[in-house]
Amino acid sequence: MIDWIIAQQGIVSLALVLLMVCEHFFTLKIGASLTYKLWALIPGCLIVNNLPMSLISMPANSFARYVVGVKPPLNTITFETWFTVWATGVSVITAYVLVHHMVIWASISKRRAINTNAYYSTKADTPMLFGFVSPKVLIPFSFKSTFSIQQQALVLEHENVHRKHYDHLWNTLALATVTLFWFNPLVWLALKSFRINQEIACDHTVMKGKTDNEKLTYAKALVQCAEHCSNALYATRGLYPTFGEKRTMIKRLNAIKQPMRNNKVLAAGVLSIAAMLTINTALANAPVAVTKPEAKINQASPVKRVPPIYPEKAAEQNIEGFVVLSFDITETGATDNVKVVNSVPAGVFDKSAKVALKQWEYKPRIQGGQRMRQTGLLVQLDYQLGASLDTASVEKNASPEVERIIIPPNQGK
Incomplete structure (x- = not known):
């Protein structure tokens, strides 16, 4: 309110x-x-x-890319x-x-x-x-x-x-x-x-x-x-x-x-x-379409991240890879429509990535006094055996269209 x-x-x-x-x-x-x-x-x-x-889904390419750990919620x-x-x-x-x-x-x-x-x-x-x-x-x-x-x-x-x-x-x-x-x-x-x-x-x-x-x-x-x-x-x-x-x-x-x-x-x-x-009030609240391909995306502030679990069999067999997921952020900040866009090796890390992402929460985007639904966001989870065991990290030189998070073995256990 x-x-x-x-x-x-x-x-x-x-x-x-x-x-x-x-x-x-x-x-x-x-x-x-x-x-x-x-x-x-x-x-x-x-x-x-x-x-x-809020009835209008705003495309993710209208947002700038975010960095993990930015300003916390109120x-x-x-x-x-x-x-x-x-x-x-x-x-x-x-x-x-x-x-x-x-x-x-x-x-x-x-x-x-x-x-x-x-x-x-x-x-x-x-x-x-x-x-x-x-x-x-x-x-x-x-x-x-x-x-x-x-x-x-x-x-x-x-x-x-x-x-x-x-x-x-x-x-x-x-x-x-x-x-x-x-x-x-x-x-x-x-x-x-x-x-x-x-x-x-x-x-x-x-x-x-x-x-x-x-x-x-x-x-x-x-x-x-x-x-x-x-x-x-x-x-x-x-x-x-x-x-x-x-x-x-x-x-x-x-x-x-x-x-x-x-x-x-x-x-x-x-x-x-x-x-x-x-008229300016109406235009200020209208979704802004960004058509430039180099536009940065995903200015969503994370509130809760549940780290994915490195599959035990993949760790035993020294298998590394990544999963690219697309998802929406609802008006309440929950994730929705979690889908696998690409994964290497195929099917090895899919379940682990989807289970974790469905538990993530974001600070809802508010525009014109209304909570907005964000659609088509992308995240890449990299499963690397050599990564630090302390916390999952964000790859800073990742593609501007995909947030890349490195998942070490045994993370989340």
Whole structure:
């Protein structure tokens, strides 16, 4: 899990930076609707970065040749420590969300407010859309005394636009992303930008076709909400967007005051960058075919090697030889499809070589957050009576396409 989480950070961070730049500098220039829709880039990149590439067998000639004894696997204790820290953060955030959800749910009145499609709530200081699946519009008990009839209609229209935009689902996805990548400070900064884009896009929809007087009335409603917004409400702004959140107020008022320019050239440029980012992510995870015959292969890190046993009869008869085996490495690191490609003398060392290789284990290759199956790897086991009895050794001047291991007599007994 930790390997997968780490593998996502590059593309997620790059996409978040791009979207925050768009929110800060280009919202009024390329349009509120487009800027908000660009946030779909995050789930899009995550999907592309995690396509089921493990279904595709990667040819061994796409790897460089490895040397026995290279970097060992990740220390188990270190892995468990990082996983514990990450899981603790996820648990704390999840518990926080559930507690606030239950508190707000318990505060909702059983009946709708008169002449509205909203419900009163003691926890709602300003109007808000509450819920992840079947959202409800919540309003404070002071709603009708605080706003004029015209303001009430505009505020409720705003919340209903949130529902039409399926913002409750997008908010759920955003919250899940923050929970999963809580240790990345960019996701918390991006959550604020996402909320700003969401509110401005909603305001823009509400203000379409409205008169200047209605826009002024709407702006006054925003200010009134901000004045009644308590500090306690800030604790829930990451869960449910509220109509009068103070920190986004200035940008929303400016967006109402200044008309959207919809610069088509700039919009096309931003969309091109987003498209290239997604395409490059897909290409980065695609298997790379190497056609040059001199290409080196087999960059698989061994975790466990069981030395072959030198056949007793071959040793007694002073028979030497070798066996070339082809094999695959599965997604779990086990060997598979072990086959004899060539052996000299034929059949003498085949069984010994196959029995040993089937017990070997490798560190799985991970690309794009997915474990990859490696196919068509080659290894040559040399059975030499004069070799050292200490350990099996690797022939350094072997063919770049075949790892050559020398097996001394009595090795493995």
